[in-house]
Amino acid sequence: MLAHIFRRIVATIPVMAIVALFVFSLLYIAPGDPAAVIAGEQASPEDVEKIRKGLGLDRPFVSRFGEWSWHILQADLGTSMFTGLPVTQLIVQRLEPTLSLMVVTLILSITIAVPMGVIAAWKAGTWVDRGLMAFAVLGFSVPVFVVGYVLAYVFALELDWFPVQGYTPLSAGFWPWLENLVLPAIALGCVYIALIARITRASMLEVLQQDYIRTARSKGMGQSGILFVHALKNAAVPIVTVIGIGVALLIGGAVVTESVFAIPGLGRLTIDAIVRRDYPVIQGIVLLFSLVYVLVNLAVDVIYTLLDPRIRY
Amino acid sequence: MDRRSFLKAFAGAGSLAASGALPAPALSQGAAAKALRFVPQANLANFDPIWGTQYVVRNASQLVWDTLYGVDDKLEPQRQMVEGEEVSSDGLTWTFKLRSGLKFHDGEPVLAKDVVASLARWMARDSMGLMIKALQKEFTAVDDRTIKLVLSAPYPKLLLALGKNNTPMAFIMPERIAKTDPFQQITEYVGSGPMKFARSEWVPGAKAVFEKFADYQPRNEPHSWLAGGKKMLIDRIEWIILPDPATAAAALQNGEVDWWETPIPDLVPVLKKNKSIQVDIADPLGNIGSFRMNHLHPPFNNVKIRRAVQMALSQEDYMRAVVGDDTNLWKPIPSFFTPGTPLYTEEGGDVLKGKRDIDGAKKLLAEAGYAGQPVTCLVAQDQAPLKAMGEVTADLLKKLGMTVDFVATDWGTVGQRRASKSPPGQGGWGMFHTWHAGADCVNPASYIAVRGTGDKAWFGWPDSPAVEKEVAAWFAAKELGEEKAAVARLNKAAMEDVIYVPTGFYYGYQAWRSNVSGIIKGPLPFFWGVAKA
Numbered sequence: 001m002l003a004h005i006f007r008r009i010v011a012t013i014p015v016m017a018i019v020a021l022f023v024f025s026l027l028y029i030a031p032g033d034p035a036a037v038i039a040g041e042q043a044s045p046e047d048v049e050k051i052r053k054g055l056g057l058d059r060p061f062v063s064r065f066g067e068w069s070w071h072i073l074q075a076d077l078g079t080s081m082f083t084g085l086p087v088t089q090l091i092v093q094r095l096e097p098t099l100s101l102m103v104v105t106l107i108l109s110i111t112i113a114v115p116m117g118v119i120a121a122w123k124a125g126t127w128v129d130r131g132l133m134a135f136a137v138l139g140f141s142v143p144v145f146v147v148g149y150v151l152a153y154v155f156a157l158e159l160d161w162f163p164v165q166g167y168t169p170l171s172a173g174f175w176p177w178l179e180n181l182v183l184p185a186i187a188l189g190c191v192y193i194a195l196i197a198r199i200t201r202a203s204m205l206e207v208l209q210q211d212y213i214r215t216a217r218s219k220g221m222g223q224s225g226i227l228f229v230h231a232l233k234n235a236a237v238p239i240v241t242v243i244g245i246g247v248a249l250l251i252g253g254a255v256v257t258e259s260v261f262a263i264p265g266l267g268r269l270t271i272d273a274i275v276r277r278d279y280p281v282i283q284g285i286v287l288l289f290s291l292v293y294v295l296v297n298l299a300v301d302v303i304y305t306l307l308d309p310r311i312r313y
Numbered sequence: 314m315d316r317r318s319f320l321k322a323f324a325g326a327g328s329l330a331a332s333g334a335l336p337a338p339a340l341s342q343g344a345a346a347k348a349l350r351f352v353p354q355a356n357l358a359n360f361d362p363i364w365g366t367q368y369v370v371r372n373a374s375q376l377v378w379d380t381l382y383g384v385d386d387k388l389e390p391q392r393q394m395v396e397g398e399e400v401s402s403d404g405l406t407w408t409f410k411l412r413s414g415l416k417f418h419d420g421e422p423v424l425a426k427d428v429v430a431s432l433a434r435w436m437a438r439d440s441m442g443l444m445i446k447a448l449q450k451e452f453t454a455v456d457d458r459t460i461k462l463v464l465s466a467p468y469p470k471l472l473l474a475l476g477k478n479n480t481p482m483a484f485i486m487p488e489r490i491a492k493t494d495p496f497q498q499i500t501e502y503v504g505s506g507p508m509k510f511a512r513s514e515w516v517p518g519a520k521a522v523f524e525k526f527a528d529y530q531p532r533n534e535p536h537s538w539l540a541g542g543k544k545m546l547i548d549r550i551e552w553i554i555l556p557d558p559a560t561a562a563a564a565l566q567n568g569e570v571d572w573w574e575t576p577i578p579d580l581v582p583v584l585k586k587n588k589s590i591q592v593d594i595a596d597p598l599g600n601i602g603s604f605r606m607n608h609l610h611p612p613f614n615n616v617k618i619r620r621a622v623q624m625a626l627s628q629e630d631y632m633r634a635v636v637g638d639d640t641n642l643w644k645p646i647p648s649f650f651t652p653g654t655p656l657y658t659e660e661g662g663d664v665l666k667g668k669r670d671i672d673g674a675k676k677l678l679a680e681a682g683y684a685g686q687p688v689t690c691l692v693a694q695d696q697a698p699l700k701a702m703g704e705v706t707a708d709l710l711k712k713l714g715m716t717v718d719f720v721a722t723d724w725g726t727v728g729q730r731r732a733s734k735s736p737p738g739q740g741g742w743g744m745f746h747t748w749h750a751g752a753d754c755v756n757p758a759s760y761i762a763v764r765g766t767g768d769k770a771w772f773g774w775p776d777s778p779a780v781e782k783e784v785a786a787w788f789a790a791k792e793l794g795e796e797k798a799a800v801a802r803l804n805k806a807a808m809e810d811v812i813y814v815p816t817g818f819y820y821g822y823q824a825w826r827s828n829v830s831g832i833i834k835g836p837l838p839f840f841w842g843v844a845k846a
Contacts, residue, residue, distance in 0.1 A: 031722070033729030038359065040366035040480055044761060045732050045772065047438065047496075051364070054496040082358040082365075083517045084498045093516050149559065157563055164563040165555060262555045262564070264519030271556075272356055272518040275695070277725050 001305065008298050012291070019290040020072060023283050024065050032277040033057075034081045055081055068283070077287070078280035080273075087284040090269060097167045098265035100177065101257065102250050104185040109192040110243065116193070117200020117239075118227050124205060132197065139194035144253050148187040148260035155183055165262035184261040188253045192246050199242040203235035210234075236307045244300035251289055348522075348549040349829065349845050350570040351838070352561050356554045357521045360510065361499045363438050366480035368750065372837045373552065375539065376523050377418075378484035378504035381409065381428065382476025383539025386835070388654065388755055390476030391540035393532065394423070394485060394505070396458075404467030411458040416528045417487050418509045425454030430491035432475075435483045437495040441474035441758050442483070444788070469791055470758060478539055478752055478836055479759035507531065507543045507841060508550060521552040536841045543841040546831065550840060565590060565824060571845060572825040574838055577697070578637045584824045595823035597834045598651050598751030602631055602698065602816035603762070604706055605773040606744045610736045612688065612715075613743060617681035619811035624664055625674035626709055631816035634701035643819035649763050649807050651751035652818055656797055661805030665815070674713055687716040689737035691745040693724040702746040702816055718743070731772040745772070751818070752836035756800070757784045763807055773813065779806035 035052035036043075043051075052058055071078055077087035120132040156164040162183050168176040207213065208231055216226050255267035262268075266285060273281035304311045355369040362374035382390040392398075394415060399408045415423035429452055436442035436449075451463035468474075475483045485491075486504060493499045502510040508523035515521050531542035553570055555561040562580045564570045566587055574595065576584055585592050606613035606622070613619050632643035646652060647662025688710055692703030703719070710717045718737070722730075727745055735741035754760055764770050764784065765777025783803035790796040825832055831843040 031729055032725035033732070034725075036728030036732060037367075037725060038365045040368070040370075043366055044440075044769070046769070048732055050496045054494070080517075084359065084500055085517070090517065152560070152563060156567060160567070164567050164569055165560050166553075166564075166569065259557055260560060262519075262553075262557065262560050264516050268518055268556075272358065275723070275725060276358060278358075 001302075005298065005302065008301070012294050012298075015294055016287065016290060020069065020283070020287060021065075023286045024068060025061075027277075027279050027282060028061055028064075030277075034277040034279065037276050038082065068280075072287070077284035080281050081278050082276055087280050090281060091266065091284060091288060094264060094266045094269045096169060097263050098254055098258070098267060100167075100170065100181055101184055101188065101254055101263060101265060102247075104178070104181045105189045105192065105250060106243075108185050109189040109196060109246075112189075113193040113196035114200050114232070114239065116197040118204055118232060120197065120201040121204030121208060122223070122227055124201075129201075133201070136194040136197045139190040140198075142190065144187055144191065144256045145260050147190050148184070148257060151183045151187055152261070167263045167265070180261075180263070184257045184263060187260070188250065188257045191249060191253060195242055195246055195249070196239065200235065200239050203238045204231055207231045207235040233307065237304055237311075240300055240303050240307065244296050247296045248293055251292070347845075348551045349547045349572065349840070349843065350551045350553050351840075352555050352564070352570050352573040353552050353838075354575045356518050356556070357515075357552060358517050359498060360502055360515075360521075362484050363434055363481050363495055364498045366438070368480065368837070371478075371480045371482055373510075373521060373523075374482070374484055374504075375506065375837065376508040376550070376840060377502060377506045377510045378486060379415075379506045379543075380476060380483055380485065380539065382472050383541075384473070384476050384478055385537035385540035389540075390472040391534075391537075393476065393540060394428075398472075404469070405464050407462040407464070407471060408455070409460045409462075411460075412530070412532075413458065414530050415505055416530075417505045418503050418526055419487070420528075421487065422457070423485065423505050424457045424488075425460045427488045427491065428460050428485055429454050430488040431485045432483060434486075434491050434493065434495045435481060439474070439481050439483070439759070440761055441470065441477070442481075444468065445471065445474060468788075470788060473758060476539065477759060505529070507545045519554055521554075523550040523552075524548065531841070536839070538835050538839060545841055546844040547840070565826065568826065571829050572823070572832065572838075572843075574823055576822050576824045578639065578642065578822070581639075581822050581824070589827050590824055591827055591829075591832075592822055592824045593832075594820045594834055595838075596751065596821060596836050598654065598755065598836050599818055599820045600748045600751055601646060601649075601651070601754055601818055602635060602702055602746075602748045603813050604702060604744055604746045604816060605731075605762075605771075605813045606811070607737070607742055607773050608775045609734055610741060610743070612681075612683055612686045615681050615683075616810060617677055618683055619814075620664070621674040621677040621681065621683075621713065622709070623808075623811050623814050624677070625669055625671050625713055626665075626706075626814065626816070627669045628665060628815070628817040630705050630709075631702055632819055634705050635698045635817070636819045641820075642822075643817055646815050646818035649754065649760075649804055649812070649815060650756075650800060651754045654751075654755040655793060656756050656800040658797070658801040658804045660801035661808035664808055671712055678713060678715070683715070685716050687718040687737070687743075689718045689720060689741070689743040691720050691722065691727045691730060691742050693727045693746075694721050695723045698748060699724070699727075699746045705816075706744070706746065734774070746816075750836060756796070757787050757803065763803070763812055765807070765810060765812055775810060775812045777806060777810040777812060780810065780812060782806075 035048050035055060035057060039048045039051050079086055080090055116132050120129045123129045152164055155161045163180055167180050170177045213226060213231060216230055254265060255270055258265045258267035270285050353369055357369055357373050359365045362370050379394050381394045383393040385391050394411060396410045396412045417423060436446040445468060448464040448466050448468055450465050453461050455461050490499050490501050502512055507526055507529045509526045511522035511524050525545050525548045531544045534541040536542050555564060558577045558580060561573050565573050581592060584590050606619055608614055628645040636643045647659045647665040650657050690707060693699045707717050707719050730742055731745050733741045737743045749762055761771045765775045765780035767774055767776035780803055783799050783806060786799035787796055790799055828846040833839060
């Protein structure tokens with residue numbers, strides 16, 4: 001097992017190298033000019049050209065990629081063309097809000113979605129099942145920003161239970177921190193809840209047909225014990241897989257959610273960087289997200305072995 | 314439901330809540346923050362007003378850095394950091410004396426050498442600065458408070474150049490910072506203005522914080538735009554970046570922010586209904602919408618084709634698309650200059666007035682030999698006014714029987730592609746849309762868009778000796794009558810050569826909570842004199 005984890009970590013290196021090359025190349029050929037944005041609307045073409053040279057954007061691809069890669073190898077993601085601040089610093093500034101949003105969303109989603117899926121499977125074919133699955137379909141279909149606006153409309157503007165926007169660091173207290181995250185987490189979690197609930201239901205339906213479940217029932221075991229002790233554990237592998245896949249959904253959804261609720265996280269940093277063509281920041285964030293995704297997949301593989309001892313690498 | 318209706322519905326609920334029709338705040342309303350929370354027009358992504366000349370950078374910089382002179386609400390330059398100035402009878406030698414006791418935020422005194430270094434950096438980037446530099450024979454610090462500038466020819470607009478509000482403004486920085494290459498970004502943000510920049514709290518894209526500078530010495534005169542006493546009544550200003558207008562509207566209604574610089578017209582009716590919110594025109598100098606044609610390549614290298622488009626377009630169509638049906642917010646403008654300012658003229662502007670002549674335009678196109686060459690029309694979809702203007706233009710060109718290659722893209726791409734002088738089919742372009750702040754169009758000083766210097770002109774590269782002759786006449790003018798005459802001739806020449814096409818004049822709103830006072834109309838948000846109860 002440890003050897004497998006080591007091999008997977010080593011395999012991450014070429015994956016990240018390919019991602020790096022891909023991202024750099026894409027940005028190189030993509031249209032847009034950070035120098036024009038920096039120079040402002042009234043700048044002359046000559047000024048724009050001088051700023052471009054100042055930023056080193058007139059240099060050939062190989063030279064720029066070589067320099068950037070060399071810095072990456074030294075864990076230096078470069079400097080933002082606009083702020084002049086190190087990309088690492090910008091990412092660290094934004095990490096806590098995004099991590100907070102993702103953690104709260106994950107906890108909320110799993111807490112709601114898994115019981116939803118289990119109950120839907122247990123009550124398969126009834127109005128409870130249909131109602132829960134209709135809710136799941138709705139959650140999957142409505143765009144995150146629409147859910148966000150509706151939640152803000154009801155719970156921030158009408159009821160004034162939560163703030164409309166912003167983020168309070170955890171260091172300022174648990175409730176102030178959570179208060180800012182409740183609505184965004186629900187908005188972002190809708191898709192996730194729908195996805196996990198549907199997979200849980202499908203997986204549970206399959207397991208509930210198994211002989212050992214019938215045996216457990218015939219021995220007089222209670223319904224909750226059957227569902228949550230025997231069935232859920234054996235249905236967990238696909239659920240864990242989809243939770244892992246869903247991290248990518250969370251990353252994508254965070255971009256929109258952070259914009260709607262003005263949370264200063266990595267999602268907004270990504271949008272700002274793309275709009276302005278702040279290449280070092282875009283490259284740094286994509287590399288980070290890729291690394292997170294690779295590591296989440298690794299974690300999912302490890303969790304498989306804990307859930308099902310038959311799985312060996 | 315379209316996005317506009319959705320935004321209105323979303324924001325509309327806030328007005329109900331704020332007007333007391335809905336339950337009182339329960340959880341989210343803490344004690345009112347003492348800081349003034351301001352939502353700027355854009356993200357403060359960098360903070361060097363010489364290197365990056367976006368308006369948002371200038372607006373933040375005016376808090377941190379001071380200027381020798383500052384224009385008042387009559388657009389007249391008034392003394393700010395200087396105690397006085399002397400000019401020789403031949404107009405060639407200027408001597409400036411700094412006020413005593415001026416300090417930078419790091420405690421160091423403001424010295425003449427700081428002024429020399431700062432203006433040298435500014436001169437390398439500003440169009441008026443470049444003209445001064447070309448005339449400069451000597452520019453030295455005579456002593457700690459005295460600066461001497463010797464020119465080879467008189468430059469009557471010198472004080473305006475040093476006090477103008479157009480970007481880049483002539484901000485004064487410590488010498489060590491001002492010595493930075495003007496095409497490289499500064500890394501220290503030390504000024505002598507009324508507020509200090511709290512760098513440790515700066516989260517680009519989210520927040521920027523300014524704290525009152527205790528040692529700032531405001532002038533005794535009442536403040537008027539960039540002139541007079543910049544007395545700060547607020548100890549801390551937080552710039553909160555809210556890119557989504559619906560979120561900004563809701564935050565304003567919920568009392569989470571105090572002042573929103575640029576509410577979008579769609580949401581203004583909702584904000585006006587809210588008793589806790591004041592709404593007013595932000596900038597009395599407004600904006601001029603425009604589209605520019607590429608004078609280098611067919612079809613717009615033919616002045617008759619440019620004139621055909623000019624005679625057919627309806628500014629009303631553009632303004633209704635950009636701003637909406639609130640006619641208090643816009644008007645047609647048969648001019649390149651800002652209405653209501655001293656040099657405003659409609660000379661030569663008849664071509665933009667009255668009934669639009671589509672048939673006449675078609676005839677002119679035929680005369681010019683237009684043979685269906687495609688017009689590559691760059692339209693930034695991420696900028697609502699530009700998207701709206703682009704769609705009106707595409708419709709207009711099609712009505713004229715022109716072939717339109719509508720390139721829907723984002724502003725970043727337009728910014729890059731418009732700099733290309735290649736033919737439209739090889740990465741170049743035929744036309745793009747933009748707008749100019751009215752403050753930049755009050756005279757030819759910093760009005761690069763109206764210049765006709767050919768290869769050195771702004772994007773589109775119009776070559777118009779007639780325009781340049783009148784620009785020179787304006788710079789040489791010694792009194793207002795001469796300036797007016799020069800600008801009138803300039804306007805006429807620019808209309809005839811179709812340097813660019815104005816699509817209308819429009820205002821924008823600003824909105825603030827009723828417990829905030831002292832907010833005035835101006836070309837940028839002025840924070841001195843603003844108080845929060």
